[in-house]
Amino acid sequence: MQQRHLFPKHHVLDSASTFNSKSYGFWLFKGVTTWRRVDPSQLFTFYFLLFTFVLSPIAANASDITQQLHRPLSNSSWRYSRDEADSLLRVGQQQYRSGNAAKTIDSCLQALEIYHSVGDVQATGLTYELLAKAYIQQDRFKEGEDALRRRLAIARDTKDFQSQIFTLNNIAAILLQDGETVAAGRTVQEALKIAQGINSIEGQGLSLSNLGLVAARLGNYNQAIKLYETALTYRRQKGDLIGEANTLNNLGDAYLAAKNYPDTISAYGLAMRMAKMNGDSTIQLRAIDGLVKAHSSVGRNERAFELLQERLILAQELQNLPEQLKSFVSYAELYEQLGNYPTAKNFYERAIAIAHTLDDSQRELALKDRLTKLQKKQN
Incomplete structure (x- = not known):
C-alpha cells in the first residue's frame, strides 16, 4: 500500500488505510496555508491529512455494533438495498477524491444505514473508514475519531489484522495532535507487535517509521534516525516506493533538526527524486521544502531559489492555490x-491575494501582519 503525504517542512505521521485494498493517506490539518515560522524546537509540529484514528476501545465495542445490525427482510429486498448502498459508497469515494467532504459524509451516512439494516459488517467498516476521512477533511475531529474507533472495533471483531495495523498507526496522529506523545508511542508499538506477529513487512516498515516520528517528537533525534533507517530496509524489501520516500522525508527532518545538513540534503534529495519518478507531487513538494531550508541554512541561496522556482511551477501545474500561496510565502521569507x-x-x-481568493480570512490577516512588520524593518 502506498502512502501519500502532503505537507513539507514538518514530520508527518505515516498513515495508511485498506479502503478497497488501496491506501489513501491524508492529513488532519490544512497545513499548506499555515504560515507560522517554525524553529527547530517546533520542527515536529504535525500536519496530519488525510487518515488518522484512535486507539482506545469505542463506547460500543465491535460485538455491540454487530448485534445492532438488522436482519434482511427478504433476499430481494436485501439485494436491492445492498446494491443501493454499494452505489452510495462508490459515489462517496468519488466525492472524497474531488474534495467534496460534505457530500461524502451524506453518502456515507446513507450507506451506513443500509449496511446496518442488511447486516454487512465488512462494508460497514469500510464506510466508517471513508466517513472518518471526510470528517477529518472538514476538521470535525471528534466525529472523525468516533467513526475511526468504530472502524478499529470492527477490524478487531473480524480479526482483520492488516486493518488493525494501519488503523493503530493512524490513531497515533490524533494522539500526537493532542500532545499525547507517549500514548501515541504505545499505539504504534501495538501496531508493530501485530505486524511482527503476522510477519507483515509493510506493517513493520510503517510502524517503525512512525516510531521514529514519536522519538523525534520527544527530541530523541539519534534514536529517530536509527528507527527510520530500519524502517527503510522493510519498505525497500516490500518495494513500497512511496512509503520509502515518505520515510526519507522524515529522515531528512531528523537530520535537519540535528543540524546535519549534508545528510539532510541527501535524504530529501533522494525522496524528491523518488517522488518525481512515481508522480507523487505531494511528497515532492515536502522534499523541496526541506531542501530549501537546508540549503539556505548553509548559505546556498542560489540553489534554494532554484528549488523554490521548481516548487512554484509544480504548484501552478497542479492548479493548487494553497500550494502556490505557500510557495510565495517561502519566497518572501527567504528574501x-x-x-x-x-x-x-x-x-x-x-500570497495575501491568494489567501483572499481562497476566502481564508485568518491567514490573510496573519500575512498582512507579517507584511506590516516587514515594512517597519524597511523604515
Missing part, C-alpha cells in the same frame, strides 16, 4: 532573511 525587503514585500502581497 526577508537576505534583507531584500522590497522583493519580500512583493511576494507577501501575492
Whole structure:
C-alpha cells in the first residue's frame, strides 16, 4: 500500500488505510496555508491529512455494533438495498477524491444505514473508514475519531489484522495532535507487535517509521534516525516506493533538526527524486521544502531559489492555490532573511491575494501582519 503525504517542512505521521485494498493517506490539518515560522524546537509540529484514528476501545465495542445490525427482510429486498448502498459508497469515494467532504459524509451516512439494516459488517467498516476521512477533511475531529474507533472495533471483531495495523498507526496522529506523545508511542508499538506477529513487512516498515516520528517528537533525534533507517530496509524489501520516500522525508527532518545538513540534503534529495519518478507531487513538494531550508541554512541561496522556482511551477501545474500561496510565502521569507525587503514585500502581497481568493480570512490577516512588520524593518 502506498502512502501519500502532503505537507513539507514538518514530520508527518505515516498513515495508511485498506479502503478497497488501496491506501489513501491524508492529513488532519490544512497545513499548506499555515504560515507560522517554525524553529527547530517546533520542527515536529504535525500536519496530519488525510487518515488518522484512535486507539482506545469505542463506547460500543465491535460485538455491540454487530448485534445492532438488522436482519434482511427478504433476499430481494436485501439485494436491492445492498446494491443501493454499494452505489452510495462508490459515489462517496468519488466525492472524497474531488474534495467534496460534505457530500461524502451524506453518502456515507446513507450507506451506513443500509449496511446496518442488511447486516454487512465488512462494508460497514469500510464506510466508517471513508466517513472518518471526510470528517477529518472538514476538521470535525471528534466525529472523525468516533467513526475511526468504530472502524478499529470492527477490524478487531473480524480479526482483520492488516486493518488493525494501519488503523493503530493512524490513531497515533490524533494522539500526537493532542500532545499525547507517549500514548501515541504505545499505539504504534501495538501496531508493530501485530505486524511482527503476522510477519507483515509493510506493517513493520510503517510502524517503525512512525516510531521514529514519536522519538523525534520527544527530541530523541539519534534514536529517530536509527528507527527510520530500519524502517527503510522493510519498505525497500516490500518495494513500497512511496512509503520509502515518505520515510526519507522524515529522515531528512531528523537530520535537519540535528543540524546535519549534508545528510539532510541527501535524504530529501533522494525522496524528491523518488517522488518525481512515481508522480507523487505531494511528497515532492515536502522534499523541496526541506531542501530549501537546508540549503539556505548553509548559505546556498542560489540553489534554494532554484528549488523554490521548481516548487512554484509544480504548484501552478497542479492548479493548487494553497500550494502556490505557500510557495510565495517561502519566497518572501527567504528574501526577508537576505534583507531584500522590497522583493519580500512583493511576494507577501501575492500570497495575501491568494489567501483572499481562497476566502481564508485568518491567514490573510496573519500575512498582512507579517507584511506590516516587514515594512517597519524597511523604515
